[in-house]
Amino acid sequence: TRRSSDLTRPGHAGLAAFARTAAREWPATVCRAIDLERAARPREQVARDLARELLAGGLELDVGLPADGTRWTIAAELEPAALSVPLVADGVWVVTGGARGITPGLAAALAARGVRQLLLLGRTALGDDPHPDLDGHALTRALLAADPTLAPAALREQARQIERAREVRRTLARLTAAGAAVRYAALDLCDRPALAAVLADTRATWGPIGALVHAAGVLADRNIADKTDAEFDRVLATKIDGLR
8 A cells, every 4th residue: 555645736646547557558668656755854865765766676666655764565455354444424425426437336335334415426417308218229219209300429429318317316316225315416526616506505404524535537548649638638627626
């Protein structure tokens, strides 16, 4: 395991993953992430620790070097007991990432551990479902019959939007059945006024926020050398600007 860094600078958390990705894409290049704690030590001592790691360290891609002289790496395996961390169930838990993807299982685990107030934030709008009994090709045909002018891309997107909304509703129903009070808000995390309004309303209705799980993410998968600035910015904005 690695020691946590300055939590006021969340962008640093992604640098180690970036190094691991670069190491896979450029196997002939040595690329590592070394988390080196400066503390109040002189520069010469910090430089010696870094040089010693580069020359005599192991092959791990992620290494943490605290100021106390110890060396931290990511454990290959975790004992089950290591996963039984204390959980503070009081207050409102805010979970970004909506109610799709990995979030449903995460929220269900929190509810099973005693969390009783969950605010889920996502981008999927919960509009009306015009054909609740149809899915797949049957849903697509029904949408096209209702509006024959729909282009293929727009038709597919409309069907996907309905299916995404259904997934969110199923998640909310499961969490409610598990005994949790659940609220869902559709918004862009980078929209500060909209986010502030939702959080203010939640505090006024339920009370203080006790914990945050930031699971929101946008995919723009491409090799580093091929990724555009726009793709990079879009992915980073959701993770970093959204967390801020």
